């Protein structure tokens with residue numbers, strides 16, 4: 421079920437992500453499809469760039485796929501796979517590498533240098549848009565308010581987990597991204 425018609429990267433990315441996630445990690449695939457649906461809803465803000473955002477949404481969590489895990493830090497593993505194996509567009513690699521304020525978890529994993537030296541940031545509007553889509557979609561692909569989503573991550577991982585600690589550090593960055601996209605959406609409503 422393509423989300424948007426026409427040509428572009430979105431359908432290609434959907435097929436790649438489905439191959440990597442649907443059987444191995446069905447819940448992650450459900451989340452991924454929800455994030456892609458959120459991305460499609462940003463057409464009023466992003467126009468033609470929506471296709472790139474949808475593609476990045478499909479690909480953002482492929483780093484969890486068991487057969488491509490290397491460091492265990494999924495933004496970096498996913499971005500490296502896209503760069504080295506798939507030879508994907510740089511923008512997609514960068515968006516995946518930095519999705520949802522990943523630099524903070526990179527710091528906690530001693531992978532900050534690797535992440536930031538290998539992958540530059542994309543344009544803030546696209547980075548924030550992907551963060552918005554991920555952080556307003558629950559683990560089963562259902563739309564959640566950002567505060568519900570943050571609470572869900574904390575409860576799923578538990579308070580001591582590196583992911584929970586990283587999400588705490590990232591919360592101002594995540595909230596700023598969500599507010600920025602919401603403001604852009606309401607300005608065009």
Ligand SMILES: [Fe+2]
Pocket residue numbers: 480481494519520
């Ligand atoms: Fe992710």
